[in-house]
Every structure is written in structure tokens, then in C-alpha cells.
Amino acid sequence: MEMLSGGDMLIRALRDEGVKHVFGYPGGAALHIYDAIFRQKDVKHILVRHEQAATHAADGYARATGQVGTVLVTSGPGATNAITGIATAYMDSIPMVVISGQVVSERIGEDAFQETDMVGVSRPIVKHSFMVKNAAEIPEIVKKAYYIASTGRPGPVVIDIPKDITAPGETFPYEYPDKVKIRSYNPATRGHTGQIRKAVQLLLESKRPVIYAGGGVIQGNGSDLLTDLARRLNFPVTNTLMGLGCYPGSDRQFLGMLGMHGTFEANTAMHHSDVILAVGVRFDDRVTNTVGKFCPNAKIIHIDVDPASISKTVAADVPIVGSVESVLTEMHAMVKESKEQPDAEAIKAWWKQIDEWRQRHGLYTAPRYNTEGESIMPQDVIRTLHEVTKGEAYVTSDVGQHQMFAAQYYLFDKPRRWINSGGLGTMGFGLPSAMGVQMAHRDAVVACVTGEGSIQMCIQELATCTQYHLPVKIICLNNHALGMVKQWQDMQYEGRYSESLYEETLPDFVKLMESYGHVGMKVTRKDELKAKMEECFAMKDRVVFMDIQVDQSEHVYPMHVAPNGSMRDMWLSKTERT
Amino acid sequence: MKRIISVLIENAPGALSRVVGLFSQRGYNIETLTVAPTEDETLSRITLTTVGDDHKIEQITKHLNKLIDVVKLVDLTEGAHIERELMLIKVKASGAQRAEVKRCVDIFRGQIVDVTASLYVIQITGTSDKLDAFLQAVGEASILEVVRSGVSGISRGEKVLSL
Numbered sequence: 001m002e003m004l005s006g007g008d009m010l011i012r013a014l015r016d017e018g019v020k021h022v023f024g025y026p027g028g029a030a031l032h033i034y035d036a037i038f039r040q041k042d043v044k045h046i047l048v049r050h051e052q053a054a055t056h057a058a059d060g061y062a063r064a065t066g067q068v069g070t071v072l073v074t075s076g077p078g079a080t081n082a083i084t085g086i087a088t089a090y091m092d093s094i095p096m097v098v099i100s101g102q103v104v105s106e107r108i109g110e111d112a113f114q115e116t117d118m119v120g121v122s123r124p125i126v127k128h129s130f131m132v133k134n135a136a137e138i139p140e141i142v143k144k145a146y147y148i149a150s151t152g153r154p155g156p157v158v159i160d161i162p163k164d165i166t167a168p169g170e171t172f173p174y175e176y177p178d179k180v181k182i183r184s185y186n187p188a189t190r191g192h193t194g195q196i197r198k199a200v201q202l203l204l205e206s207k208r209p210v211i212y213a214g215g216g217v218i219q220g221n222g223s224d225l226l227t228d229l230a231r232r233l234n235f236p237v238t239n240t241l242m243g244l245g246c247y248p249g250s251d252r253q254f255l256g257m258l259g260m261h262g263t264f265e266a267n268t269a270m271h272h273s274d275v276i277l278a279v280g281v282r283f284d285d286r287v288t289n290t291v292g293k294f295c296p297n298a299k300i301i302h303i304d305v306d307p308a309s310i311s312k313t314v315a316a317d318v319p320i321v322g323s324v325e326s327v328l329t330e331m332h333a334m335v336k337e338s339k340e341q342p343d344a345e346a347i348k349a350w351w352k353q354i355d356e357w358r359q360r361h362g363l364y365t366a367p368r369y370n371t372e373g374e375s376i377m378p379q380d381v382i383r384t385l386h387e388v389t390k391g392e393a394y395v396t397s398d399v400g401q402h403q404m405f406a407a408q409y410y411l412f413d414k415p416r417r418w419i420n421s422g423g424l425g426t427m428g429f430g431l432p433s434a435m436g437v438q439m440a441h442r443d444a445v446v447a448c449v450t451g452e453g454s455i456q457m458c459i460q461e462l463a464t465c466t467q468y469h470l471p472v473k474i475i476c477l478n479n480h481a482l483g484m485v486k487q488w489q490d491m492q493y494e495g496r497y498s499e500s501l502y503e504e505t506l507p508d509f510v511k512l513m514e515s516y517g518h519v520g521m522k523v524t525r526k527d528e529l530k531a532k533m534e535e536c537f538a539m540k541d542r543v544v545f546m547d548i549q550v551d552q553s554e555h556v557y558p559m560h561v562a563p564n565g566s567m568r569d570m571w572l573s574k575t576e577r578t
Numbered sequence: 579m580k581r582i583i584s585v586l587i588e589n590a591p592g593a594l595s596r597v598v599g600l601f602s603q604r605g606y607n608i609e610t611l612t613v614a615p616t617e618d619e620t621l622s623r624i625t626l627t628t629v630g631d632d633h634k635i636e637q638i639t640k641h642l643n644k645l646i647d648v649v650k651l652v653d654l655t656e657g658a659h660i661e662r663e664l665m666l667i668k669v670k671a672s673g674a675q676r677a678e679v680k681r682c683v684d685i686f687r688g689q690i691v692d693v694t695a696s697l698y699v700i701q702i703t704g705t706s707d708k709l710d711a712f713l714q715a716v717g718e719a720s721i722l723e724v725v726r727s728g729v730s731g732i733s734r735g736e737k738v739l740s741l
Contacts, residue, residue, distance in 0.1 A: 119592055123599050128646040148646060182646065183741070184588060184647060184649040307643070311633075312637060
């Protein structure tokens, strides 16, 4: 058997696990590992400029491919800088393995230089974590970490490795295990057939059904199954922010996103529905509005791989614990074989009602924002982006108004194309995650929709884009303010803009881009938007930053009325509400 | 209502902190907590008591089960079970008080396990309610120190919590 040092074993184990890319940043406690990286060619390391970006890049990589993203950081500040990205991945159930260096075993607990209790600090935001005590355990721990991160409800796993464990002096027999068994970890696979039958019965009897599908459908590779089932039943479908793309956005049966900034038709249909098929969702507070008023007449079927997600905030009438893939397959087979069929008359009447809602206030039948003025409307930027990229781009986003506009107006037809921090809402996510996507799909068109606030939270990554030739396109909706904060201040604080305006402090983004060797473009006029954007995407091998000066007073609508509102209670514009 | 949850957990570093952390992270209360290895040295058994309605207890057990280190768990209060807690208590015992305390110990079937001229150390086991009742009977004025083990429990009959 081959004899390897701990550091070499770690990198060899990554290779044998199929890891192609590691996003990271070196430092004292990780130096043996970095030396092992230097002496091989199979695992490619991408040097970011801040550890937070390493986690977001690995996260974007994971979201775009379905594979586990891998991060390598050093102890202390390296580890704590990774925390925001780990929390981001945890909230959105993204498979990720984070390897952190640690001070040598015998210094642990002595407040040594660059010592942080990484296992302790990360504990509430990881699916699991390991502290390596013996180098010989490395292959098995790596195998377990990737297995845990990628199965069941995925999530981040931390492996903390003291420096002495990876030291070159001592070698150990290396063998990478084929499989691993963890007696206390048996993620659900098949759903309960009796429960699925009950659910099918409810679906076939329903008169006003809605399919409410989320990120779990994408994570569980269930998009095609869900689409087939929805089409067979002719039921309307709405997606959560995390689920966009799991059902084709341009399809007639798609009602748009639901929730706080969901469409009028999606939220209203949910409120009036009699049966909700909830798949891979978690009834987040940004979806339900006031839980006590949530969809008062609906029977709820809830499919999720995580039993703890079921009946956490909203009680399920038919809970089904199982993988989306297996449950939807079984459900579709039952629907096909059933003698009963959906009540065509009732479904037709339901669609008539929904189409009437679409006509009245829908986002896609006519523009619901001012198209007459001088200024560039943010909604138009996203629609132009969709047009120029033919709806085929991978779109990452940061957090705020631009994120909501992108979610509303870039109608995603495929899963894994919309990449954003839904649960944690992490500003700074957009650019590094776009790098991760571009690393995974070298020839794909990758656009990062951002704002002039968010982009400054990880702007140092422009240098990483240079180093690895990652030609992402940055579409910056520049409104000279923290737009979503300002919108809330308009609506709830009588326009007192506490710390949300940038005044004259913004950098000249064009010059900034140039200093990194990229292309910067400033867009100030409505009539030049499309031509400039075409120019931007024509520069296939360059990073291009579009500084688009958008309307500074625009709000995101619809917006749920809170507190105490129900799903159907929305502001539709600054003056109009349901 | 009070629940007694027994958890078999991997005897691994950090395992206990994950359980305790889960409670503080999600805003659940732990009233008592006991941990010790079992006859299988790879496993520890945690017994904890908590208070909550059915919805809360369901969430607690689901989240505990989600922890990778948790092998198995049972809510003992769902069925017939035996509940015990051990208490050591140091009380003043001089003059007329001495005989009174001794009588009280006998009534509660406790034992006096250490004696000085002026105090007793008493050992008493039973349900938490019984221990509470004993404390009340002895009276706050004579109590110097109390140490309780927290609740341990096991189900009655054939049911077994093991691998």
C-alpha cells in the first residue's frame, strides 16, 4: 500500500473523491496542505482574495453543477472569514466541504497564534463537522464529509485539521474507501406509498390546486419530473426564490415567484387554493406572510427529504418524507394509473380566474412600472438582459432590489441557472459565486446582477477573475443607495434615509475596472441600454462591468403588506394595494 | 408539559456540544441533563428533560434526530417509564432538629451518608417531584447545599433503547 503524509493523503483523497477545483487561501496552519497541492496536478486550486469569496465561489460552483463545492482555508481569521459563506450555504442547503487548517494539536486551547475553535464557531451553521485527531483517519473522514454534504438534505461540512496532522515527516498507508456507512445517518429516500396515494387522491379531487415548488426540487434533481407532473395535471405552478428555474419560467402554467415580492397571480392563487402541493420548500416567512392567515382553505401536501422541515411553521395535512425524485416518480405513476382524472371543468374555471388575475395586475401581461419617463428602469435592465442573453445565461445575484427584479423578470427556463443567496441574504455573494459558476462552465454566459452596494462587499475578487480568466459580466443596477433599505425607509420610516445613501462616495467603476484590466461601461441613457448590453456580451473573453444608472426612486412591487397581512395582501405600487 | 427524552449518541468529541447547542440555537429549554457512557463504549446516553407542547417536542426530536452523531432517541414520557433522580443534600442537624430531620429522611426512604456534630449529608432518590417534596419537608431554613443529578429514565416492559 502506498505510504503518504497527512497533507498528501488529504489532497489525494480529494482527487479520489472526484474533486477538480478547490477555492481557497493559504496561511500558516494550512501550509503543509498547500505544499501537497503544489506537488500534484489533479486538483486545481483557485486563489481568491478573501476567504468569504472562496466559500461563495464553491457555493456557486455547487449550485450550477449539483456537485459538492470545496473550500480550503487556514486557521483563525481564515476560518472565521469563511463563516458567512458557510452560513449562506447552510441556509440554502448547498453541498459544500470546508477544510480549515488548525494550530498544532498540542497548542489547541492555549490561545495560540491564529487559533479559533472552528468546530465550535461553525457548529450552528454546518450539517456536520470533523476534527481530525490522527492522520490515518483522513481518507475515511474525507469520504464521510462528501457523503454527508451531498446526501439527504445537502449542507456544508467542516473538516478542521491541526497542522501537525498534515506534516510531511510521518507517512501512513493510504487507501480511499469506496463507500462509507454511518450508522447514525440514514437519509430518507422513498416516501411512504400510503401517504403518496393519499396525496394523489387529494390532487385529483382538487378544484383550485397550486403547485408550490422550491429549491429542494433543484437540489433533488426533480425539475423534469415536476414539470411532467404539472403538465399532465394542468395545474398552475409557482416557485420560491430558491426554486426559480425548476419549472420553465416562460411556460403558460407558470404563475411567477410567490411570497413577499411574488406576483399578484401567484400569491392570490395560493390564498384561494383548495389544495397545495408543496415540494422541496420550507414555508419560509418571506413566503407565507402571517402564518395564521396563510391559505385558509387549502389542504397541504408537503414533500421534503428533511422531516424537520415538515410542519415546522405550517402544518401539513399530508406529510411525505422522501427524496423529491423518488416521491414525484411514484406520484406520477399513480396519477397515470388512476381511473380518476382531475376535474377538467373545475380546473378550467380555476385557470379562467387565474388568467383574469394575470390580466388585472400580472407582471408579464403589461409593464407595471413607469415606462414613459427619462430614466432607466431597473426592470427594463433585467428584461434587456434576458433578451440579449436569450434567457440562457447563468445569472447570479447579490441581495436587495436588484435581486428581486432579477427574480421577477429574468424568466428562468432551466434549473441551476439562477444562483442567489435566498435564505441568508448575503450581500457580496454575486461576484464570487459567478466565478464559481464560470469555473464549472468555462464556455457559459455568466452574468452577475448586482447593485453598487453589494458589489463593494466582495469587489476584491475582480483580481481573481483576472488571474483565472473568468469573463463574468457584471450588471450593476446603480441607484446610488441601498435600494431595499431605502424602500423600507420610504414605506415604514417616512423617508428618513438613515445610512442608506452613498452621496458622492461611489468610486468611478469604469476606472476601477480598467485598473484590474477589465472593461467598464457606464450607461446613463435609456436609448443606449440595449446596444451597450449587446456590446458587453459580445466581449466573450473579458470581464465587463456595466454601471447602469437606474431610476433612484423605484420600489419593488408587488410587496406583501406586513405585519398581519395574508398571502393576498399586497402593495401593487406606491399608492395601490389589494 | 414535562418530557423526558433519552438519546443514544456517538461517544465522539463535540457530540454533546451539538445537542446542547441545538437547544440554545432554536430557543428550546433544557431543564435537566445527564450524560454517561453506556455498556457499549462507542455510545453515550443522554437523558434530558424539557418542557413544551406537542409541536415543540416534535420539532425537538426531529432536530435531534437530524444531528449526525445522534444514533437513536426516544421520548420516554410517551409510554410507561421509570424516572429517577439522585439528590445529595447537606442540612443543619443540631438539637431537636436532629431527630426531626432523621424522621423526615426515613419517611422519604433516604439515607444519611455523612454525619458531623451539626449536620447531615442525606442521599435520596426518586422522581423529581419526590425530591421537591423532600426539600419542602425539610424546610429552606435548614438546607445548606443541594446537588441533584438530573433525571435518568428507562421505559417499562419489553421496550429497549439500543442499537
